[in-house]
Amino acid sequence: SYVLTQPSSVSVAPGQTARITCGGDIIGSKSVHWYQQKPGQAPVLVVYDDTDRPSGIPERFSGSNSGNTATLTISWVEAGDEADYYCHVWDNRSRHYVFGTGTKVTVL
Amino acid sequence: QVMLVESGGAVVQPGGSVRLSCAASGFAFGRYGMHWVRQAPGKGLEWVAVMSSDGRHIYYGDSLKGRFTISRDNSQNALFLQMHSLRPEDTAVYYCARDYHANSGLSASGFGIWGQGTLVAVSP
Numbered sequence: 001s002y003v004l005t006q007p008s009s010v011s012v013a014p015g016q017t018a019r020i021t022c023g024g025d026i027i028g029s030k031s032v033h034w035y036q037q038k039p040g041q042a043p044v045l046v047v048y049d050d051t052d053r054p055s056g057i058p059e060r061f062s063g064s065n066s067g068n069t070a071t072l073t074i075s076w077v078e079a080g081d082e083a084d085y086y087c088h089v090w091d092n093r094s095r096h097y098v099f100g101t102g103t104k105v106t107v108l
Numbered sequence: 109q110v111m112l113v114e115s116g117g118a119v120v121q122p123g124g125s126v127r128l129s130c131a132a133s134g135f136a137f138g139r140y141g142m143h144w145v146r147q148a149p150g151k152g153l154e155w156v157a158v159m160s161s162d163g164r165h166i167y168y169g170d171s172l173k174g175r176f177t178i179s180r181d182n183s184q185n186a187l188f189l190q191m192h193s194l195r196p197e198d199t200a201v202y203y204c205a206r207d208y209h210a211n212s213g214l215s216a217s218g219f220g221i222w223g224q225g226t227l228v229a230v231s232p
């Protein structure tokens with residue numbers, strides 16, 4: 001089955017940039033989506049189709065996808081960005097939806 | 109207001125059964141693929157099942173091994189998950205989620221709307 005690998009944790013100071021990677025075999029050929037999940041809450045879609053943002057999501061959240069790595073970038077990080085982040089794809093070969101292992105972002 | 113509300117979570121013994129429901133409101137339910145996603149305590153997200161908007165496409169995660177059944181009633185704006193032969197490892201918060209884009213078949217879309225989740229605990 002298709003596997004998505006994320007770093008377990010990323011630490012960043014306020015005002016700096018956080019980059020969260022999502023590795024998968026030729027992931028650049030797939031549409032990647034990203035979710036933010038705060039403790040005790042449901043996930044929230046922050047980036048879809050590699051680079052697009054749903055309405056209401058700040059421009060500070062951006063995505064890219066190429067080769068074997070997709071990246072979620074959070075610019076000008078704020079304390080409120082502290083959360084778990086998950087990448088997500090549809091694997092047409094297995095007809096499965098797959099989530100990444102998740103990354104905990106800590107704002108120092 | 110676009111909303112999904114799950115219900116039916118319970119504490120059950122191993123081998124038991126539970127039926128989860130998800131009530132949708134604020135959007136054209138019959139135009140969207142719908143999913144169940146679960147999250148074990150302290151763990152990551154695991155996709156469970158999908159049913160396309162027209163009900164023709166249904167797929168399940170590998171770990172379920174035929175024990176779960178997804179269904180929907182577009183006339184009632186409702187999604188269901190029937191779970192049988194429950195195991196302790198099925199203990200999780202179960203979320204229903206809606207495709208971001210409306211689509212008649214399966215979609216590579218992200219999940220744009222999530223419910224608040226309902227807890228299923230499998231314990232002797």
